[in-house]
Amino acid sequence: MADAETATATAAPPTTETKPPAAEPKRWGDIEDDAPEEPTRVSGSTSEVSLDGLKIDESKKINKFLDEPEDSNIKAVTSGDTPYTSASTFEDLNLSPELLKGLYVEMKFQKPSKIQAISLPMILTPPYKDLIAQAHNGSGKTTCFVLGMLSRVDPKLTAPQALCICPTRELAIQNMEVLRKMGKYTGITSECAVPMDSRDYMPISKRAPISAQIVIGTPGTIKKWMSAKKLGTSYLKILVFDEADHMLAEDGFKDDSLRIKKDIERSSSHCQVLLFSATFNETVKNFVSKIVKSYNQLFVKKEELSLEAVKQYKVYCHDELAKIQIIKERIFDLGENLGQRIIFVRTRNSASMLHKQLTEDGYTVSSIQGAITPEDRDKLINEFRSGLSQVLISTDLLARGFDQQQINLVINYDLPIKYETHEPDYEVYLHRIGRAGRFGRKGAVFNLICGDRDAETIRKIELYFQTEAIEVKNNDEEFENALRQAGLL
Numbered sequence: 001m002a003d004a005e006t007a008t009a010t011a012a013p014p015t016t017e018t019k020p021p022a023a024e025p026k027r028w029g030d031i032e033d034d035a036p037e038e039p040t041r042v043s044g045s046t047s048e049v050s051l052d053g054l055k056i057d058e059s060k061k062i063n064k065f066l067d068e069p070e071d072s073n074i075k076a077v078t079s080g081d082t083p084y085t086s087a088s089t090f091e092d093l094n095l096s097p098e099l100l101k102g103l104y105v106e107m108k109f110q111k112p113s114k115i116q117a118i119s120l121p122m123i124l125t126p127p128y129k130d131l132i133a134q135a136h137n138g139s140g141k142t143t144c145f146v147l148g149m150l151s152r153v154d155p156k157l158t159a160p161q162a163l164c165i166c167p168t169r170e171l172a173i174q175n176m177e178v179l180r181k182m183g184k185y186t187g188i189t190s191e192c193a194v195p196m197d198s199r200d201y202m203p204i205s206k207r208a209p210i211s212a213q214i215v216i217g218t219p220g221t222i223k224k225w226m227s228a229k230k231l232g233t234s235y236l237k238i239l240v241f242d243e244a245d246h247m248l249a250e251d252g253f254k255d256d257s258l259r260i261k262k263d264i265e266r267s268s269s270h271c272q273v274l275l276f277s278a279t280f281n282e283t284v285k286n287f288v289s290k291i292v293k294s295y296n297q298l299f300v301k302k303e304e305l306s307l308e309a310v311k312q313y314k315v316y317c318h319d320e321l322a323k324i325q326i327i328k329e330r331i332f333d334l335g336e337n338l339g340q341r342i343i344f345v346r347t348r349n350s351a352s353m354l355h356k357q358l359t360e361d362g363y364t365v366s367s368i369q370g371a372i373t374p375e376d377r378d379k380l381i382n383e384f385r386s387g388l389s390q391v392l393i394s395t396d397l398l399a400r401g402f403d404q405q406q407i408n409l410v411i412n413y414d415l416p417i418k419y420e421t422h423e424p425d426y427e428v429y430l431h432r433i434g435r436a437g438r439f440g441r442k443g444a445v446f447n448l449i450c451g452d453r454d455a456e457t458i459r460k461i462e463l464y465f466q467t468e469a470i471e472v473k474n475n476d477e478e479f480e481n482a483l484r485q486a487g488l489l
């Protein structure tokens with residue numbers, strides 16, 4: 001576990017951020033809410049401590065068909081002298097009987113995953129320090145902040161006391177569903193603040209102020225509700241950023257997030273801030289450590305971030321036609337008896353083009369991208385979740401956070417690259433492949449490589465994560481072999 005020499009403390013002096021140009025962030029899929037505002041600055045300081053106590057009982061496997069979710073190399077840096085003991089059972093966390101029932105009966109969880117075991121004591125112990133928490137995709141971060149929110153709100157007080165902000169409507173809805181399930185017996189109420197379909201949209205000015213105790217939503221809508229004085233912040237005790245690195249990235253939602261945080265600080269005396277993600281690149285990590293105060297920190301080295309349970313492959317293709325042929329013959333025909341599959345494309349146009357090519361040939365496939373109305377997006381997601389469709393084409397709209405345990409194959413039809421620079425988007429790559437291998441399940445990723453630029457991109461990705469995508473030749477035998485190696489056949 002945490003050996004002292006790998007745990008690095010970030011002592012951040014007070015700094016002043018300058019206002020970035022108010023440019024529209026550009027993204028391939030154009031998936032998110034919008035609008036920039038001004039940032040803020042706060043300082044943070046931390047110190048190293050030994051974390052020998054933070055070990056959990058490894059003797060009981062959660063499920064013999066699963067590996068442990070890969071978060072065994074989480075390093076922790078705690079701030080100040082608050083001692084934390086990791087929890088080997090949910091009982092260790094002093095949760096209410098209602099919450100324990102939610103965990104065991106509704107969620108069917110048996111024991112905390114490692115990130116839960118380590119982070120929950122930090123979240124739930126006074127003085128409720130801020131937390132920056134990095135852990136692998138699929139390792140159960142949602143439970144950490146959902147339990148944090150549910151444990152800390154007072155069901156007798158009818159005002160927002162916890163707020164969670166997510167980058168997409170899909171993720172906000174998914175997190176809300178987890179919250180409602182886990183909190184089923186608590187009587188705690190919640191509200192989802194996401195862009196509404198125009199048909200049932202009620203102007204914000206006509207709405208009653210939110211009385212729900214927990215609000216989960218996207219930054220644009222949260223900000224709107226707050227400025228319309230429909231979302232009061234004076235009783236907020238806990239503010240969560242899911243996919244926090246993206247929420248605080250320049251080309252993500254930095255300005256909105258900071259604006260929301262600043263408004264909350266103005267009206268609420270102490271609001272604990274929790275930042276969760278599988279990825280925090282150096283730039284974002286430096287920045288986030290400046291906006292939280294005397295925080296605890298959990299992180300994973302980037303070389304240890306890709307999931308061992310998800311095998312990575314690459315297939316060289318002559319041209320776009322060859323890529324489509326691979327999708328048809330291998331991913332559909334050969335993969336028919338596998339679980340669900342998700343194909344990532346770069347743009348809305350690619351999504352439509354691929355969808356058209358496949359359906360014309362009689363393949364059943366769903367595709368989702370930002371240009372589809374919210375209502376239709378919900379319908380498509382529900383179809384896929386219920387298993388009505390087995391293959392989903394998506395832009396990076398679903399690259400982060402989407403949790404569907406049946407997905408065991410990810411196909412990078414287009415490799416993820418940054419819009420502005422065409423450099424590899426390392427974080428997005430990691431999040432995409434993390435759609436398979438949820439909570440230690442087996443999975444595989446096929447990267448389709450077409451041309452020199454793709455070859456260079458995958459090479460850089462391999463180098464960055466110190467991992468190798470194994471080459472698979474485009475024939476049935478090699479694919480079958482690859483699937484077998486991945487434990488899927």
Ligand code: ADP
Nearest residue numbers: 109111112113137138139140141142143403439
């Ligand atoms: P992350 O946000 O870290 O990528 P999620 O919170 O979406 O991961 O969790 C991934 C999956 O693991 C979910 O399907 C969730 O229900 C499951 N899960 C989380 N915690 C546990 C647990 N303690 N026991 C069993 N399954 C869990």
Ligand code: MG
Nearest residue numbers: 141142242401
């Ligand atoms: Mg998540």
